[in-house]
């Protein structure tokens with residue numbers, strides 16, 4: 001803590017991951033790794049449908065070309081309800097109405113295909129992260145985080161670690177070091193006694209069996 005060293009990488013759960021967080025962390029030299037939410041559009045969940053990956057974005061000329069070769073007519077740079085920069089694109093109704101692929105593209109009965117996506121830097125990072133997190137090597141690496149939620153839940157429920165008992169950073173740091181040491185002893189004892197790690201649900205009968213076996 002005194003050396004103010006920052007981590008090279010942080011493995012976090014989905015609640016802490018957005019493409020903006022990843023890019024901001026990268027500016028500070030930190031790789032933020034965690035599952036980025038998938039594309040929420042129905043087209044991304046239907047393997048026969050056209051999601052954003054089937055379209056070609058021309059960032060310089062500000063238009064999008066669809067899988068049918070048609071070009072968008074409307075490109076608007078605006079902000080989402082969360083004030084994040086977004087781009088809204090719409091295609092032409094005379095192109096989409098007679099299109100043989102319409103059912104794969106839009107569920108609207110009257111409107112042309114429309115889509116919303118992030119500006120180039122965020123969009124490309126998003127696509128890269130989503131492709132990366134589908135690989136076995138990413139899953140294997142992220143598995144390093146397995147069990148840490150159980151450890152933190154145990155610290156919170158058994159050691160009240162969310163509450164600082166003393167004033168001042170140095171004393172609070174000491175409290176955390178002692179808590180971690182005590183928890184290591186508790187977990188080592190549980191491991192030697194064959195008691196499953198916190199977080200894994202077990203029936204009362206299994207817990208009783210574990211206790212009796214440890215006592216023998």
Ligand code: SF4
Pocket residue numbers: 050066067068069070091095096097099100101102105106112113
């Ligand atoms: S519905 Fe419109 S955007 Fe979709 S493939 Fe057809 S012409 Fe292209």
